[in-house]
Amino acid sequence: MSDKEEIEKEVLPSENNPDAKKISKKEVVKAFWRWTFFSHANYNYERLQATGVVFALSPILKHLYGNDQDAMKEALKRHMQFFNTEPHFGGAILGMTIAMEEEKSNGAPITNDTINGLKTGLMGPLAGIGDTLWQGTLIPILLSFTIGFASKGNILMGPVLFAVLHLGIIWSIGYFSWMQGYSLGKEGIAKVLQGSLLPTVMTFAQCMGPIVIGALSATFVKVSSPLKIQLGKSVLKVQSGILDKLVLGLLPLGITLLAYYLLKRKFKPTTVVLILVLIGVIGGAFYII
């Protein structure tokens, strides 16, 4: 066997190896539905969707590491890390993860870090992109389309149509994204390992993600100041007269960056909630904000 063949075999072990473990399409779909229904069953401020990931991948992990207790422990630890994304668009990440786990379990040189890098590199951007398209665009459109009927008491064209369209569209997107992620992972794994595909996807997502999340936050975080300053006989409104003239949205931006800074400084999310509540109580009580 030549060197080159050996390398290729190493890169994609499952393809040339008759003994390789193979995940069936049925298993991939099963994991998809587990994720779709249970992603948030134990949602929490510490690691968010972490146990949701383990729960969804559970049949896959059992198949791959069921009779290798050490590998299983390692895999569980790997996926008990902080994870949060928009589950439908972000399902692509877990689709890819399944493909990588499959190859890894068959001996491909995929490290913990590669899988973690993939997950943490894409979860944020896809949260931003997904929320924008789903919660920020799709749902408002569906609502404004059906609410007119509902306000006339039309149940079918109101709540029922909303529910059907919403679930139909978003589950389709989720399914497509998940399966696409899996096959991208399978086909692209050689490329991924050689490093030409992943950087492109990641750089793209890590640029687009924050932009849309920035746009989203502009309507999502709401703070303004009702303060007024008496100047002789005229009145200066702090919000429209000062803050808005400096930079629009200074307060929401400031609060968001504060929360971000605190998280970066390793404050627990629960602490940040408390701090935000405190700011709200004090600022609100004195009508500063």
Added chain:
Amino acid sequence: MSDKEEIEKEVLPSENNPDAKKISKKEVVKAFWRWTFFSHANYNYERLQATGVVFALSPILKHLYGNDQDAMKEALKRHMQFFNTEPHFGGAILGMTIAMEEEKSNGAPITNDTINGLKTGLMGPLAGIGDTLWQGTLIPILLSFTIGFASKGNILMGPVLFAVLHLGIIWSIGYFSWMQGYSLGKEGIAKVLQGSLLPTVMTFAQCMGPIVIGALSATFVKVSSPLKIQLGKSVLKVQSGILDKLVLGLLPLGITLLAYYLLKRKFKPTTVVLILVLIGVIGGAFYII
């Protein structure tokens, strides 16, 4: 003769070689006028200005390849390719082409591909830029300037002034662009061959061209939907109530991208015309668009 001299001679053969064929300025100007008057004489959906290019370069090609039938055949085939640009701004391309043909016929290492690359790399962008500045900007300004007089029956300050200004300005631009292209080609040919000038010009044009053509198309393609949906007692206008809220100009954009996609899939332009007409007939008859 040292190696270095040899290379230099090879790079720009016409400069050091007393036997080299030389295109005179008169010939370059002659080709310019042939192009200016005849570029569209046989305009067609298959190759657009292809025969126009051959017709314009005809005296040049005769001079250079008149007594080398094989070279002539090759040259004719080279220029019978699809070509389309805005003829006045895009004249620069043919000016450069003449310079390259001149050097090539004297033995410079210029391949078919270099010349084709130059032509196809610049024709699109210069079409976009030229149309924007000429048809999109210059003509409307001249029209709105002279139409006021004309509507009072003033022939001189109306149609005559429009014609004089229009021809004066656009022929000057055309002449300047053509000659500039030629001398850029001559001076820059060494640079071009070494590869430092052409990529800059191309990258620039291939970025700017699509941007302005995008802007142009926003006013150039006109489709909107007159559809209305009855919602209980209120009415939802599809154009202003849905499409415009998603992305402005969704329909014109979609139609343009459809035409683009069809051309990319090797549909003939005449087929695309037919498809557009069909869309128009069906969409129009049912008042969908």
Added chain:
Amino acid sequence: MSDKEEIEKEVLPSENNPDAKKISKKEVVKAFWRWTFFSHANYNYERLQATGVVFALSPILKHLYGNDQDAMKEALKRHMQFFNTEPHFGGAILGMTIAMEEEKSNGAPITNDTINGLKTGLMGPLAGIGDTLWQGTLIPILLSFTIGFASKGNILMGPVLFAVLHLGIIWSIGYFSWMQGYSLGKEGIAKVLQGSLLPTVMTFAQCMGPIVIGALSATFVKVSSPLKIQLGKSVLKVQSGILDKLVLGLLPLGITLLAYYLLKRKFKPTTVVLILVLIGVIGGAFYII
């Protein structure tokens, strides 16, 4: 002594050398105040703040080159070059300069060109950024805040408060910037010499600077045309009917680029003043502008 040690010693001579000349914090602060008060004492069209720089650095230069007449001459020539920046934000440049002079006098391989490159590379951008934040933003805010009181005759909340706030804020910025520049220079000098810090700072400043100065100039240079052209019975206003439709701000932009072009062509600023005045006299007298 190994090679590596030698290089390190060379890079930061003052740190390892007990005989090195040390600039004290007091001296740095003294130079700051000399600059703050005297930067513009001999402001002129030829070299602007050049003698101001020498005057401010005077105690430093005396300390470093006091007993090396040749080095002193060289240093003086170095700093008698054209220099102009916004003195408070731009103070950072001179803080860095002090650090570099300190190392240079102790034998670090810092050339004239490095110091000049630093100064000329940053002075323009920091002028733009500084003017925007200080004259373009801070002062108008303070004025509009205090002018209301003043117009009611309130001296304390009017002129006094304005003066106190203005001096307090801008001197603080100036001091911070200067000291920061100095310590950046000291700490970063190794990095600077290895070339990783300076390019980043410079590229950033040389991109941001011109952008803000462009924005500033949009309100700073004021030219428009009162010309009207009679078209039959209707009237065409040259400013709103032609110029504004082409590109907003065409005239101010044109005048600014003219002045820039003249300076680049080595016209003296006094000549440019004259030319601008001439344009004003002729254009104004005939009501062209």
Added chain:
Amino acid sequence: MTIHLWQAFLIGVVYYLGQMGTPWVSLAGTHTIMRPLVNGALVGLILGDPVKGTIFGAAIQLPFLAWIGAGGAVPMDTALAGTLGTALGMASNVSPSVAITLAVPISLIGTMIWVLHMTVDITFVHMADTAAEKGDLKRIDLLHVWPPQITMFVFSVVPAMLAAYYGAGPVKTVIGGLSGTPLHVLTVIGGLLPALGIAMNLQAMTGKGTLMFFLLGFMLAVYSKLPILAIAVFAVIIAYIYTTLYLKKGSENA
């Protein structure tokens, strides 16, 4: 009209099903039931008049049209607003617009339930950690579903059921006590909490320049006032150009 205990209980269940995270209807399902448009109709069904419930739901939906729950942040509890708003409105026979004035303060109070369960669930993650150490996949599967869902069920059903059962009177008393500064404070907090959601998502972005791109999106949105989809298209363009340039090999010819 009086609300029977079993009706009150069912209303509580609807509220529970509209809690983001309920596995019974999937995440998208909770996002469906969470909307007053939908849960109003369900409450109406329970109370015997689904058409009226739909009309109430549609009205209560209005102030929450632009509601987004990103990064686990819930600015207002629309599920509680919709279920209780409809129930109490129908019971006390007021007009839908009166129900809105009730629903908005209810939505602000409801966020406390969300914050509470997000905090309690942390315990179950720690238990799952122990199971992971032992490689006990099955136990994690169990821990992920049962303890948090039972908790959530109790947290949701009990208060909603009580409020629906004892009716508009006590609820109005509570809301009345809040009017003025307390309500203002609650509104302010509701506006602030989403900052955590954004920050969670931002913090999860490990790329270069995250903050700058975030700032870019924010500034674009705030100054251009474009619809968010238009900004998303611009974001695609910018990301494309950035990626091209970022991953470009140094040119040979420049």
Added chain:
Amino acid sequence: MTIHLWQAFLIGVVYYLGQMGTPWVSLAGTHTIMRPLVNGALVGLILGDPVKGTIFGAAIQLPFLAWIGAGGAVPMDTALAGTLGTALGMASNVSPSVAITLAVPISLIGTMIWVLHMTVDITFVHMADTAAEKGDLKRIDLLHVWPPQITMFVFSVVPAMLAAYYGAGPVKTVIGGLSGTPLHVLTVIGGLLPALGIAMNLQAMTGKGTLMFFLLGFMLAVYSKLPILAIAVFAVIIAYIYTTLYLKKGSENA
């Protein structure tokens, strides 16, 4: 006023000269004569009253002020609109604003002539191909000019002459028959055809990222509503920055 046959013929010739591609007056020349502002005056001259023709032409020009023919796409035939509009308007002695209502549908019908000749000309290219095989430059020169121009002359002069000669009556009948849905369909088609022109030019762009830059220009135009020249200036800036970064050698110092 009646239009004599020789006048009708000359009007047909004016129309032919305003066809994009006529070599007699150059491309820029056809773009001059194509405008109703200009061909209206010429028709007036032929009919003996150039001042009146100019006034009609100026009026008919109005709906075509923003007319652009890019990539060989002709959304409306302004030359036919101007020549026939003026001729029939003057002949039937109506006001210029009535002539406009006639001119616009005429311009839509006229586009068929353009599409036809663009299709027929393909034949001559194929003949030129054969000549190229043989290296017969002279023959290509001939093929490029005579067959297409004779075709074009016939396609243009005949219908325009007939319409001008038989006058407003038949033309109005035709247009009347079109009113309602057919006219709407023609208008829609006139709005769609330019998509081909744009697509032809786009497709001719071989650079990287063409579609993204196209989208950028489109979105900028649509949302900013800036004049096209302003967008062109922004395009220069963007292209400059892109080119600098794209062709930049990898920095040594980064």
Added chain:
Amino acid sequence: MTIHLWQAFLIGVVYYLGQMGTPWVSLAGTHTIMRPLVNGALVGLILGDPVKGTIFGAAIQLPFLAWIGAGGAVPMDTALAGTLGTALGMASNVSPSVAITLAVPISLIGTMIWVLHMTVDITFVHMADTAAEKGDLKRIDLLHVWPPQITMFVFSVVPAMLAAYYGAGPVKTVIGGLSGTPLHVLTVIGGLLPALGIAMNLQAMTGKGTLMFFLLGFMLAVYSKLPILAIAVFAVIIAYIYTTLYLKKGSENA
């Protein structure tokens, strides 16, 4: 009210202190005293009624709110406008709004003093060059301060003092003589001069693409009409992205 000679002299000194470059109060200090808001109060103090002076100063400040002096360009002399405007206004007992009509033309004439001293100071730089040749640091220190400041003192105090002393009459005569075209010309020149300041700063920028970035800032400001601070934020974002991409090492993987 008459202005005594010593008062006129002090007013001249205030004007001198408001000249950009006066070392006594620092550059920031001259930018303080230069504003009519401040020098009006000081002139009022000299004339015995600081409150009235403040009110005049506040009024005269209005047309100069957006005044910027960048790159050594002084579009209007606000210090002369404020000191003389207040002094003459108070002396002739007119209302503050009348004082404004006086102050604006004064500010235009005053720019000549600035241009003059910027030109004269060149001499002292050349003298400093000679000292630099000899390494005579002390002499440069002296040359930097005394000759230019004595010049400036004379240039400033003399005209301001005379105008304040001889009062509104002669000043009005001068201004009256200017009304119409001369004043228009002065206004135009005041609008043009800042171009030099911008050009000086621009010219001092040695980086790549300076003009393009300048154009970008200009176009953004002109078309978006955003406050300058917002544009500065965008500039930070653009500069960040540009720097990242410009200094990026060629990727290994692209």
